[in-house]
Amino acid sequence: MSNSAQGAATHNPSNSVARRVLTETKSAFKTTEFYIWLIVSAAILIAAAVTDNGDDGQGFGAAQAWQYVAVVTAAYIISRGIAKAGTHARDSNND
Structure with a gap:
């Protein structure tokens, strides 16, 4: 399989089954939650x-x-943890 096609699926010659490579959720900088947290x-x-x-101590x-x-x-940290809770890490060929 060529290098350009490796991201979509990997081929296991031992049992001829194509497996899809799973990726994690988007990185924190690519999410709207990050920008909302920052703002x-x-x-x-x-x-x-x-x-x-103020003198009465009721200021901010x-x-x-x-x-x-x-x-x-x-x-924000908890929301990122929940977002990643159902995802898998990148798949490797060392199963």
């Missing part, structure tokens, strides 16, 4: 920077902003 995290930090913390400070960014990041 939301930036928006949280910008909101904390421009919001006055840096500590609270970073806590929200941590929560959003954890949610």
Whole structure:
């Protein structure tokens, strides 16, 4: 089989069965979740920077902003784990 056709299927000469090569989900940088996480995290930090913390202590400070960014990041990591839960790693010929 030529190198250009190896990505679609591999041929096993011992039993003449063509197998499809499975690939994982898209990389994180190619997903919309990554860009949404980036925008939301930036928006949280910008909101904390421009919001006055006030004398009454009810503003939106840096500590609270970073806590929200941590929560959003954890949610993003969990969503990526769920997205990859049903996929298989790349198939190899060493079965």
